Amino acid sequence: MAASNPPLPLEQQIDEWRAYLRRRQAIHAVDVAELEDHLREQLATLTGAGLAPDEAFLVAVKRMGDLDDLSREFAREHSERLWKQLVVAPSQAAASGTATRRDGVVAFALAAAAAIALKMPGLFGADLDDDAGFYARNASLFVLPLLAAYFAWKRRLDTRTLLWLAAGFVAAAVIGNVYPFDAEGSTEALTALHLPIALWLVVGLAYAGSRWNTVAGRMDFVRFSGELFVYYVLIALGGGVLTAFLLVMFETLGIDAEEFVGSWLLPCGAVGAVVVGSWLVEAKQSVIENMAPVLTRLFTPLFAAVLVTFLGALLWKGGGLDVDRDTLIQFNLLLVVVLGLLLYSVSARDPGAPAGLSDVMQVVLVVGALLADAVALWAIGARLAEFGFSANRAAALGINAILLVNLAWSAVLYFRFMRGRGPFAALERWQTDYLPVYGAWAALVVIVFPPAFGYA
Amino acid sequence: MYNGGMYSAETIGKDLVAASSTPLVLAILAEDDSYGYAILQRVREVSGGAMEWTDGMLYPVLHRLERQGHVEARWETAPSGRRRKYYRLTSGGRTRLDEERRQWQAVDATLRGVWRELSAEGA
Numbered sequence A: 001m002a003a004s005n006p007p008l009p010l011e012q013q014i015d016e017w018r019a020y021l022r023r024r025q026a027i028h029a030v031d032v033a034e035l036e037d038h039l040r041e042q043l044a045t046l047t048g049a050g051l052a053p054d055e056a057f058l059v060a061v062k063r064m065g066d067l068d069d070l071s072r073e074f075a076r077e078h079s080e081r082l083w084k085q086l087v088v089a090p091s092q093a094a095a096s097g098t099a100t101r102r103d104g105v106v107a108f109a110l111a112a113a114a115a116i117a118l119k120m121p122g123l124f125g126a127d128l129d130d131d132a133g134f135y136a137r138n139a140s141l142f143v144l145p146l147l148a149a150y151f152a153w154k155r156r157l158d159t160r161t162l163l164w165l166a167a168g169f170v171a172a173a174v175i176g177n178v179y180p181f182d183a184e185g186s187t188e189a190l191t192a193l194h195l196p197i198a199l200w201l202v203v204g205l206a207y208a209g210s211r212w213n214t215v216a217g218r219m220d221f222v223r224f225s226g227e228l229f230v231y232y233v234l235i236a237l238g239g240g241v242l243t244a245f246l247l248v249m250f251e252t253l254g255i256d257a258e259e260f261v262g263s264w265l266l267p268c269g270a271v272g273a274v275v276v277g278s279w280l281v282e283a284k285q286s287v288i289e290n291m292a293p294v295l296t297r298l299f300t301p302l303f304a305a306v307l308v309t310f311l312g313a314l315l316w317k318g319g320g321l322d323v324d325r326d327t328l329i330q331f332n333l334l335l336v337v338v339l340g341l342l343l344y345s346v347s348a349r350d351p352g353a354p355a356g357l358s359d360v361m362q363v364v365l366v367v368g369a370l371l372a373d374a375v376a377l378w379a380i381g382a383r384l385a386e387f388g389f390s391a392n393r394a395a396a397l398g399i400n401a402i403l404l405v406n407l408a409w410s411a412v413l414y415f416r417f418m419r420g421r422g423p424f425a426a427l428e429r430w431q432t433d434y435l436p437v438y439g440a441w442a443a444l445v446v447i448v449f450p451p452a453f454g455y456a
Numbered sequence B: 001m002y003n004g005g006m007y008s009a010e011t012i013g014k015d016l017v018a019a020s021s022t023p024l025v026l027a028i029l030a031e032d033d034s035y036g037y038a039i040l041q042r043v044r045e046v047s048g049g050a051m052e053w054t055d056g057m058l059y060p061v062l063h064r065l066e067r068q069g070h071v072e073a074r075w076e077t078a079p080s081g082r083r084r085k086y087y088r089l090t091s092g093g094r095t096r097l098d099e100e101r102r103q104w105q106a107v108d109a110t111l112r113g114v115w116r117e118l119s120a121e122g123a
Helices: A009-021 A030-050 A054-066 A067-077 A096-123 A132-155 A159-178 A186-212 A217-253 A260-286 A291-317 A327-348 A357-387 A389-420 A425-452 B014-031 B036-047 B055-067 B089-123
Strands: B071-077 B083-089
Touching: A009 A030, A009 A054, A030 B036, A030 B055, A030 B083, A054 B036, A054 B055, A067 A389, A067 B055, A096 A132, A096 A260, A096 B014, A132 A159, A132 A186, A132 A260, A159 A186, A159 A425, A186 A389, A186 A425, A186 B083, A217 A260, A217 A291, A217 A327, A217 A425, A291 A327, A291 A357, A327 A357, A327 A425, A357 A389, A357 B089, A389 A425, B014 B036, B014 B055, B014 B071, B014 B083, B036 B055, B055 B071, B055 B083
Parallel strands: none
Antiparallel strands: B071 B083
16 A cells, blocks of 8 residues: 555545545444544654654554454454445445435335325225226326436436426326226226336436436346335335234234225335335445346246246147137246346346356247247237237237347347357347337337227 | 564463453553553553554454443544544443453462462472
8 A cells, every 4th residue: 555655645645544444344434533543643652752754654554453454353343244234324424324314214205105195086085996997007107206206306307307207197197097998998907007117117217317318327227127126025025024913913902904904004005115115226226236137147047947848848749839818928928037037137247248158048048938939929820810809919919029029139139249249238238229119019008009999 | 563463472472462352451441431542552551562462453342342331432522633432431341340350360360379389390
């Protein structure tokens, strides 16, 4: 460190020493302050005894001891510090601490607002059970505008972007509620399914802000989405435990809490958790390793093995697939999972690294999924006339085509990369450029399908 | 004199320094509230330079005692105008100090007995 350089002004040397110490994970800012006080006291004593400042600095630093040893001692005493903590109520850097707390307060306020928004229609006589269609169509509208508001606030979005966001949500609210849907019809279910997808892209616009037009900005949104999913599942598991305890405990009092759980705790928790989960993802993104890529690494080889075995068994048996009405949806889900595995391994991969075993796995996975889907499409195509061409099947076929195009071109790009004929970044760019396609398709289903299929 | 290690061969071994650090720090704090640098000065003074600690290593010891509730810490502005962390012995720390003292006196008494016999045999 500073020792070997020509003499620097003392304060600068102390700054360097402090910065060097700050990089140690086990030594927190308060400890650095305590050690610095010690160093300065030592310096004062030594210069008081007649040493030149830079000599005094060398001696004082030497007496402080080897920083690796010191860091190890601190780690032994504060072993919890080696586990990267999400500091919800931080004690260290005060400035970033208040920022985290302010973000948290805003996030919880917006979560509460989402819960209130969800219960508002109840004031006008809407009921979760009786008006299930209304709630299903509007579920995403209760929470996603508030999530977008959170990011609009955090990113300080300009007025033009804000207007686009507002326009998106207003259009969604209008379309979701003015169409005369048949009760429990399939176009209503399709709207309930596709509206959140379209609006999620609107949230992406709020999340990435001006970076939406860049590969990095969209990739960050992909990473955010994956982490939010993981957090949401974890929060839901915790919520399940809480609910179970609540029900059992009040039952011992002879109070039936099911009504409270069903119409308050569960729905309000479900919408609030989206905002709170998003805040957690934002707060810890640089603190904790991302989970989605870890899960991807774990499951890519397993899914690849299942697909290869499936194709092998198909060849060995020789017959066709036993398809029914739901086969297409099942294969759509398979493609979604494979795409997710591909997307999150792409999101976590160092674009500069050479091709390795995990890339081979990815290609096996993607090609396997393409072959399996081709077989399924072949089998379904033959019987499509027999099943009839309903709104559901049109939507399923459309999604299948979109996923198929994505995966097929991804496979081509991956082959090029592995044979050294193209950069990995091309695959990344393809995936991020493709994101609006999902949104556009979802919007198409929401806007065009209900009138085209007679709101059935 | 400016030895970088935790101990030096001519003075006192590493394990002994580590073992004696707790009673020593507690005893110094029993005299009065103090802070890291002053505690180390006091150690040098009392030991006549035989206890040569690496300065930084005192702080993990202080933090351990704080976690165990034997000392309490507070931040104050020192006469120099800097923020300084002061430590104070708690009643739990006082109990611990008495216990340490009893044990060390027992060790000391045992060793004295052995030394006496050794020198008697040698004579």
